[in-house]
Ligand SMILES: Cc1cc2nc3c(=O)[nH]c(=O)nc-3n(C[C@H](O)[C@H](O)[C@H](O)COP(=O)(O)OP(=O)(O)OC[C@H]3O[C@@H](n4cnc5c(N)ncnc54)[C@H](O)[C@@H]3O)c2cc1C
């Protein structure tokens with residue numbers, strides 16, 4: 001896709017990531033010296049080879065892999081607020097690959113693999129804890145879906161199996177597995193490689209890595225228009241000035257429809273808020289992540305000891321990120337059905353983020369009818385786990401001009417063909 | 432909690448309603464090509480601003496109605512009956528949100 005000139009190499013002072021180390025920590029602890037900024041501030045250049053819109057994990061990972069894998073460093077990431085202010089700083093950080101379609105399983109599995117070595121690759125501790133992931137089944141229908149997912153997962157080499165209530169009780173002693181409750185637990189899909197991560201660290205690690213290669217991260221820079229001439233991208237308008245570019249990547253998740261609209265591309269996306277809540281910290285007692293589709297709730301315990309709760313999206317579309325009392329009330333009731341012993345715990349805070357929901361609960365990635373306008377959107381409630389693989393594949397698409405096989409099933413044209421990638425059974429509640 | 436003005440029941444909590452979706456014009460299935468039909472099925476305006484949408488009063492009168500809502504502030508204005516209900520209250524059917532022309536004329 002064009003020739004990239006990598007001006008950043010000389011002009012901006014290419015430097016390898018300054019390594020963090022135990023020795024450095026010790027030395028700075030003694031001298032009390034400030035740490036250098038993890039990423040820098042720049043003036044807006046009049047042109048870039050690649051402009052990435054959206055400073056979440058997807059945009060930053062795209063910039064990072066463009067540089068790290070393809071040597072393309074004349075890249076700007078434009079973020080209207082601060083990096084991670086969208087879903088990437090608001091999610092509940094569940095990583096897993098136990099999806100329903102073979103295409104989905106392969107795609108998310110690649111992301112889990114990248115997450116497994118991410119801390120070392122970025123020299124930034126992302127605290128990925130693969131503590132296992134349980135999706136509970138409370139009726140025959142969901143048990144059948146779990147069996148289906150387990151079989152598809154195994155065929156793709158992903159570790160998943162259906163387990164019964166005894167095994168569940170062994171893994172999670174505090175869960176109520178009795179039979180005389182409204183929704184008795186019949187079994188679960190157990191996915192040992194699943195887990196949670198420190199989402200902020202992932203965002204910051206990619207930002208620091210991309211910056212070190214010379215990419216420009218522009219915060220407080222809002223894209224207000226996209227120039228399209230003769231069916232191809234010519235540049236973007238921002239609140240800080242215009243930029244000429246031949247490649248624009250839309251990584252704006254909840255705002256994706258608006259950015260695509262600027263290029264004249266319609267999207268099959270509805271923006272719904274998704275809420276979450278966290279309790280005061282307690283001693284570690286809950287190892288795996290627990291999801292119940294029937295009860296519309298999931299829970300995990302962070303390394304600090306807080307319980308993180310989430311549910312399905314709000315009942316109607318909105319760009320508002322306000323929490324509601326209804327959500328917390330409903331959530332508390334459902335959590336207590338699973339773990340009655342939590343009744344005395346106090347919720348510390350709740351929040352919401354925006355989710356770009358698609359009709360089939362799969363992402364929309366790749367080219368569009370506008371040449372040079374690429375999309376990496378449709379991340380709904382499940383896109384944080386896909387940050388690394390999306391950055392990797394979008395970077396490859398930009399560098400080679402060819403759509404990588406891993407993301408070919410997720411093109412925008414699938415909605416014209418009616419060739420949807422139904423993942424609802426694996427993504428509606430368990431993000 | 433936002434309040435929605437049902438044209439039959441007045442202001443009620445949003446939790447009494449089911450959100451049906453953006454009001455969109457349904458093309459005539461007999462005269463429409465497959466591309467246009469799929470665009471109708473999947474594509475959404477999803478604006479950050481005023482939008483016109485259909486809701487169903489699930490825990491009340493169990494009727495559909497049309498409302499304008501601001502998707503950033505969740506402010507609500509101008510709720511009304513779907514054109515088809517206005518035209519023929521006797522012979523009422525669930526619209527499923529696909530009222531073809533809200534201002535009268537088309538059928539559902
Ligand atoms: C409560 C909650 C829980 C979740 N839990 C999980 C989970 O457990 N696991 C999982 O995998 N996923 C989860 N998700 C989904 C996940 O957070 C998102 O899919 C993911 O973070 C999307 O990343 P992104 O980089 O594409 O977008 P975002 O992180 O949303 O970044 C988009 C950025 O674009 C910026 N932007 C918007 N408009 C403009 C403009 N005009 N100009 C410049 N910048 C602009 C925004 O400010 C934003 O920072 C959850 C989401 C929420 C809200």
Ligand SMILES: [Zn+2]
Nearest residue numbers: 437440488492
């Ligand atoms: Zn009513």
